[in-house]
Amino acid sequence: MRALIVDGQNNHDYKATTPHLKKLLEQTGLFSVDVATTPPKGGDMGSFKPAFGNYRVIISNYNGEPWSTETENALVAFVRKGGGFVSVHAADNSFPDWKEYNEMIGVGGWGDRTEKSGPYLRLRTGKWQPAMMPGRSGSHGRQHEFVVESQASNHPILAGLPQRWMHAKDELYDRLRGPALNVTVLASAMSTIESGGSGEHEPLLMAISFGQGRVFHTALGHNNGKDITSQKCVGFVTSLQRGAEWAATGKVTQKIPADFPTAEKVSLREAP
Numbered sequence: 001m002r003a004l005i006v007d008g009q010n011n012h013d014y015k016a017t018t019p020h021l022k023k024l025l026e027q028t029g030l031f032s033v034d035v036a037t038t039p040p041k042g043g044d045m046g047s048f049k050p051a052f053g054n055y056r057v058i059i060s061n062y063n064g065e066p067w068s069t070e071t072e073n074a075l076v077a078f079v080r081k082g083g084g085f086v087s088v089h090a091a092d093n094s095f096p097d098w099k100e101y102n103e104m105i106g107v108g109g110w111g112d113r114t115e116k117s118g119p120y121l122r123l124r125t126g127k128w129q130p131a132m133m134p135g136r137s138g139s140h141g142r143q144h145e146f147v148v149e150s151q152a153s154n155h156p157i158l159a160g161l162p163q164r165w166m167h168a169k170d171e172l173y174d175r176l177r178g179p180a181l182n183v184t185v186l187a188s189a190m191s192t193i194e195s196g197g198s199g200e201h202e203p204l205l206m207a208i209s210f211g212q213g214r215v216f217h218t219a220l221g222h223n224n225g226k227d228i229t230s231q232k233c234v235g236f237v238t239s240l241q242r243g244a245e246w247a248a249t250g251k252v253t254q255k256i257p258a259d260f261p262t263a264e265k266v267s268l269r270e271a272p
């Protein structure tokens, strides 16, 4: 299957992560991966016109200026008609004013998002519920290792994975908000007050349906320049690989890797 990574602007060093993401997708044996790079900030965005229709899944490593209306509409039409979309880490910061994009990612952060962007998703009495109250959108405490907990063990992306796994040092995004329509929260982590977080379980892996299409949203995967430790976590790797396959086809055929982290111990892997 053909997959396309989009990048070109990001508040993270995307040149350090895009080649890594590409290798991870190719490692599955399922994807051949192209990269479409936008002009830099201030460039002529009208020249950015990827042929989304040639691909089964689009992976966004992009957090930057709006695309042309034509390109934005093309992505919306692609997903609506059954295409797959994957949002990685700060890609959910992008496009605060693009209505359909926010419906695709479910919830997002920063970019002056507020309660006007939609509710938070909050775990209350065992259920994820939209919580409408004033407040900021998008924050994180100190980078640290944290336990990711499955919230949907029967979903194809998570089926067979441990209920809890220790994620490598990363930013734990909190207080994301958005339309929050048709979102299945796949996994979350407790964002502790002590780490500078929200004191809430925060949704970090999500599956969203949009038209006939499927979106996998991972809020994990911060990089500190060339240091991409969080994306070497086998939990990140496995969820990305399985999430991309699910977004592309609605199924997951990949085996659970033997080096998957336990609830106590981080497991890192270099890209092949």
Ligand SMILES: [Zn+2]
Pocket (backbone or CB within 6 Å): 012, 089, 090, 171, 221, 222, 223
């Ligand atoms: Zn980050």
